[in-house]
Amino acid sequence: MRYLVRQHRGSTQQVAELLGISRRTVERYVKGWIKHPRPHLATQLENEVRTRWQPQVRARARQKAASTDGIMIDVQARFGYTAAAGSTDQSRIRHLALPPHHAARLLAAQAAGAGEDQLLQLTAEAYFRDNGRRAHGLEVELTDLLDLQFRL
Secondary structure, rough: HHHHHOOOOHHHHHHHHHHHHHHHHHHHHHOOOOOOOHHHHHHHHHHHHHHHHHHHHHHHHHHHHOOOOOOOOEEEEEEEEEEEOOOOOOEEEEEEEEEEEHHHHHHHHOOOOOHHHHHHHHHHHHHHHOOOOOOOOEEEEEEEEEEEEEEE
């Protein structure tokens, strides 16, 4: 309840209208006089807090990944490159640690509405190219995706 009141700049009246309860009831929750809401109000509180809280948490995680931490990606796919005979493109699980600048590029493309194919291509290039230190001139591919998990 306190979180919702803070989100509405201290307006207990707005929170009361949002939840369909009296202003006085909101004040009682804020002061700690009422501690356990009824099931219907508890569900409503949880939904309202989740809709406001999760975007903030996600934004902080994206910012941290793009600036300092990078992204961990677990991929099971046909993940290889087109090159001389003897190279492999067998499906396997890879654990990729993308540095912050690649993470920022990937997150920016996703926010701009890039399609799945473009995001997969960016991921493959970030892994295989290694900041331009390797895989010059190779056609990098990430196809037949079976499983993809991101950890921020």
